[in-house]
Amino acid sequence: MPTDRVAPEAPGIPETAREVRLAAHLDGAATAANFEIAEVPVVEPGPGEVLVRIDHVFVAAAYQDLMRPDCPLPVPPYRVGGRIGGGEVGTVVRSRSEDLAVGDLVQTMAGWGEYTTGPAASFHKLDAGLFPSSSYYLSQGPTAYYGMATLAQAGEDDVVFVSGAAGGVGSLAGQIAKCRGAARVIGSAGSKEKVAYLVDELGYDAAFDYHDGPVLDQLRELAPDGINVFFDNVGGEQFEAAVQAAALHARFALCGALSGQIGGGTGGHPRLDLMTAITRHLELRPYATYHTPEQIWAWTEHFAKWLAEGRFVFPQTVVEGGVEAAPGALLDLLAGKHRGNLAVRFSSAAQ
Numbered sequence: 001m002p003t004d005r006v007a008p009e010a011p012g013i014p015e016t017a018r019e020v021r022l023a024a025h026l027d028g029a030a031t032a033a034n035f036e037i038a039e040v041p042v043v044e045p046g047p048g049e050v051l052v053r054i055d056h057v058f059v060a061a062a063y064q065d066l067m068r069p070d071c072p073l074p075v076p077p078y079r080v081g082g083r084i085g086g087g088e089v090g091t092v093v094r095s096r097s098e099d100l101a102v103g104d105l106v107q108t109m110a111g112w113g114e115y116t117t118g119p120a121a122s123f124h125k126l127d128a129g130l131f132p133s134s135s136y137y138l139s140q141g142p143t144a145y146y147g148m149a150t151l152a153q154a155g156e157d158d159v160v161f162v163s164g165a166a167g168g169v170g171s172l173a174g175q176i177a178k179c180r181g182a183a184r185v186i187g188s189a190g191s192k193e194k195v196a197y198l199v200d201e202l203g204y205d206a207a208f209d210y211h212d213g214p215v216l217d218q219l220r221e222l223a224p225d226g227i228n229v230f231f232d233n234v235g236g237e238q239f240e241a242a243v244q245a246a247a248l249h250a251r252f253a254l255c256g257a258l259s260g261q262i263g264g265g266t267g268g269h270p271r272l273d274l275m276t277a278i279t280r281h282l283e284l285r286p287y288a289t290y291h292t293p294e295q296i297w298a299w300t301e302h303f304a305k306w307l308a309e310g311r312f313v314f315p316q317t318v319v320e321g322g323v324e325a326a327p328g329a330l331l332d333l334l335a336g337k338h339r340g341n342l343a344v345r346f347s348s349a350a351q
């Protein structure tokens with residue numbers, strides 16, 4: 001029979017904690033009125049269960065889609081009155097399971113709350129010493145790696161174009177292509193500051209601001225012989241330009257359509273030049289990452305290796321302020337105020 005494994009030196013556990021809930025489904029873009037912070041009891045673990053203190057939570061633009069009742073993503077939308085979020089790391093503070101001990105670092109999809117209780121099998125144990133901070137486990141890495149390495153198979157001699165390259169996925173996807181030996185990696189972004197960031201900090205070979213003129217003209221200037229791989233986070237004009245700039249047998253990993261997801265518009269419905277796609281034998285590979293254990297492990301293994309070798313920069317912002325800061329962090333992300341991956345620190349005791 002599993003026994004309670006609370007360590008005598010464990011810090012005090014409160015009777016109540018706070019969580020972020022969906023106050024109302026979206027009617028347009030997300031606003032502060034769509035969130036509420038509620039105080040709830042901290043639930044004691046039963047047999048085979050653990051209590052976890054949430055240390056960091058992940059923030060992603062896709063959460064706005066999940067706040068819609070007609071969510072287009074292949075996962076259930078958030079329900080009104082329920083927690084939002086998904087992708088958190090935390091520390092076991094009470095255990096009644098033989099599988100997890102007090103002090104273990106774990107990952108969960110329980111949502112934005114200060115504490116969560118559940119079966120030990122619903123948490124994934126992490127290596128606390130693998131990265132400089134536990135927040136490194138929270139990123140768009142599995143999505144970027146699966147699209148760039150598994151689907152597009154970017155590698156030696158490839159010229160790669162990443163749209164939305166300064167975002168959470170793009171900032172990783174371009175570096176993955178470089179680590180896999182791509183000859184040239186080009187990124188697009190929405191400001192001169194972000195363009196400089198891509199080249200000077202993330203190691204892109206070239207980048208351009210899509211506001212500076214027709215995307216196709218800029219792309220042809222930077223890749224005169226065509227692109228072999230296109231990793232698309234944006235859709236719209238950038239997708240249409242990539243088709244025209246594609247080399248023979250180019251592979252397209254279609255990850256997102258931000259030009260339509262944020263702010264509406266027709267970016268999610270670009271025109272496809274069929275004759276160009278046919279005559280150049282283009283391979284269009286739309287995908288959604290389900291973050292299976294295999295996908296997560298493939299990313300984590302390579303990320304840790306490249307990071308240790310000094311070949312990879314982890315573009316991450318960690319927002320302080322605890323649970324109350326999470327809704328504002330998401331709104332700021334949707335407004336383009338953050339680059340790379342975004343997390344919020346929920347616990348002052350977090351690594």
